Amino acid sequence: MQVTSRHGLQVNSIESMSVVDGPGMRFVVFAQGCPLRCKFCHNPETWGLHGGSFVGYDDLLNKLDQCRRFIPQLGLTISGGEPLMQARSCRELLMKAKERGVHTALDTSGFGDEDEFKSLLPFVDVLLYDIKAVDSELHIDMTGLSNTQILKNLETASAHGKKLWIRRILVPNVNDSPEEAANLGSLIRDCARYGNIERVDVNPYHRMGLEKWERLGVVCPYSHVKPPTQAAVESFRGMVTAEAGLRRFDTAQRARVS
Numbered sequence: 529m530q531v532t533s534r535h536g537l538q539v540n541s542i543e544s545m546s547v548v549d550g551p552g553m554r555f556v557v558f559a560q561g562c563p564l565r566c567k568f569c570h571n572p573e574t575w576g577l578h579g580g581s582f583v584g585y586d587d588l589l590n591k592l593d594q595c596r597r598f599i600p601q602l603g604l605t606i607s608g609g610e611p612l613m614q615a616r617s618c619r620e621l622l623m624k625a626k627e628r629g630v631h632t633a634l635d636t637s638g639f640g641d642e643d644e645f646k647s648l649l650p651f652v653d654v655l656l657y658d659i660k661a662v663d664s665e666l667h668i669d670m671t672g673l674s675n676t677q678i679l680k681n682l683e684t685a686s687a688h689g690k691k692l693w694i695r696r697i698l699v700p701n702v703n704d705s706p707e708e709a710a711n712l713g714s715l716i717r718d719c720a721r722y723g724n725i726e727r728v729d730v731n732p733y734h735r736m737g738l739e740k741w742e743r744l745g746v747v748c749p750y751s752h753v754k755p756p757t758q759a760a761v762e763s764f765r766g767m768v769t770a771e772a773g774l775r776r777f778d779t780a781q782r783a784r785v786s
């Protein structure tokens with residue numbers, strides 16, 4: 529389901545200054561709505577498209593402008609939820625931000641209509657692209673949906689030369705197998721042909737979202753899963769790096785990933 533508005537978008541929350549949602553300091557708009565149902569999601573309150581509140585472009589841009597008075601280089605990141613659920617509205621906001629000379633990032637699972645996705649690429653400086661699983665059946669098991677369109681959109685973004693930060697939430701005994709590391713490394717190697725991979729982040733699954741699941745009255749299927757050890761994260765990252773054939777990654781771990 530797509531939502532289009534000429535005047536704004538449905539927003540879950542806003543973070544004025546973040547250092548974990550793109551390059552440098554970011555003003556982050558968390559868009560409401562997500563078609564995936566990741567079993568590790570730590571923001572399940574963003575799922576319903578009609579939650580949150582509607583915020584006009586002008587309000588969002590005014591807030592951004594106010595923050596940029598203190599930090600002129602502050603960039604804009606649209607995260608979620610899944611921003612591609614409101615692709616046309618996000619495109620408008622990104623376009624208006626670019627008109628102001630603002631650096632822009634889109635934090636996405638990549639699940640969205642191909643034409644809509646393509647149409648907003650010219651207004652995105654960097655894509656933060658989460659690959660939950662490369663194996664198709666595993667992806668369906670983890671998120672409820674196929675990754676066919678996600679991988680297609682990744683190829684499209686790469687072919688457009690779009691800068692990419694590839695991200696993976698590592699869930700022990702779910703998507704941390706050597707096969708998945710090899711698949712992810714191979715995928716990154718394919719994208720790297722276009723010279724557009726800027727970062728690969730492997731982030732540990734964490735349990736900070738479990739209370740939100742409880743508040744929604746939904747049982748989190750991974751509530752029993754413990755975060756991976758640092759050594760497991762490093763090991764997975766090493767396998768991905770080796771398979772990708774890229775010598776240097778900026779692989780800082782971060783707590784927050786959509």
Ligand code: SF4
Nearest residue numbers: 562564566569609786
């Ligand atoms: S982790 Fe992100 S993509 Fe997955 S359900 Fe949650 S908001 Fe959607």
